[in-house]
Amino acid sequence: MIQLKTMVNCIDNSGAAIVECIQVLRAKRPAKIGDRIVVVVQKQRNFGAEASKHAGSSVSAGNKVRRGDIRHAVVVRTAKEYQRPDGSVVKFDDNACVLVNKAGEPIGTRVSGIVGAELRKRGIWGKILSLAPMHI
C-alpha cells in the first residue's frame, strides 16, 4: 500500500537507496505490486563497497540518479498482504521498488533481492522479472 509520502527501498543499481512516493499513476488508490508510481530520490546509495575504496573515488560513478531526482518506479514488494486468486496471500517485510523510465524500462541494470510474482500478470514488467534473482 504505497501512497504519498511512503518511503520505499530501491533495489536496483541505479544509485538510489530510498525513494519517497509522491504519486500513484493510473489508480485512485494506494499502489500494489506491479503499479507505477512517481518517486523522489531521498537517499543515494554509496558504491563504496565496489573495487575502488580510496577517499577520492566519486560516488556518482555508478549512479544514474541523484538526490532530489523525480522518476517513475514500479512497486515490486509490499509490506501489505497481496491476495492471489488461489487463496494464498503473500507479504514481504518491506516495501521495495525499481526505478523505471517513462517507457517502462528499468533504469538500472541489476535487481537485487526478491520481487513479487505479480509482476508477470500485472503489466509489462517482464524485463524486471527476468533481472530479479528470485520471485515468489
Place this chain on the structure above:
Amino acid sequence: LQPIKVPPPPPSARAVCKEPLKVVDAAQIALLDPSGARTRLFSKTNPDAAKVGDILLVRQKSGEPFAGVCINIRRRGVETGILLRGQLTRVGVEMWFKVYSPNVEAIEVVQRRRKRARRARLYYMRTPKHDPGNLEGVVRQYMRQRAMLGKGGGSK
C-alpha cells in the same frame, strides 16, 4: 360463513437438511482431500500433526517450493490456512496457504519444534530477536536425508 382458504405451508428446507453449510463443507473436503492425509496433518487430535512452530515446506503446482516456520494455523473447515514465515534473499516473506487448495501439491514437515510453543500465534517471530532467519540450510539437510532414505530403500 365460509372457512378462509389457507394454502399449505411451503416445504420446509430445515426438515430436508438441518445444517447445509456443514454438509457443503464436508463434501468439499471429501472432494479435495479424498485420502484424508491433509486433514490428519492438521487435525488437533493427531499427535503427529503439524503444529505451530514447525518448519513446513509447501510444494505448489505452479511456482517454487516455499519453506517457512508455521506461525499460525487458521482452522475454518475447508478454508483452513497456514501462515509460513521464511526468508528469501535476506527479505522476510510471509505466505498464507490454503491447506486444501488444489494448487498446494504437498505439505511436508521439515523440522518439528523441540518443545510445544506456549502460544497459538507466534507473531513474536517477526522481531529480529526471534526471527528464525534463513531456513535454506535446514531444508537442504532435510532434502539430503530424504534422498538418502530414498536411495537406501531403493537399493535394498
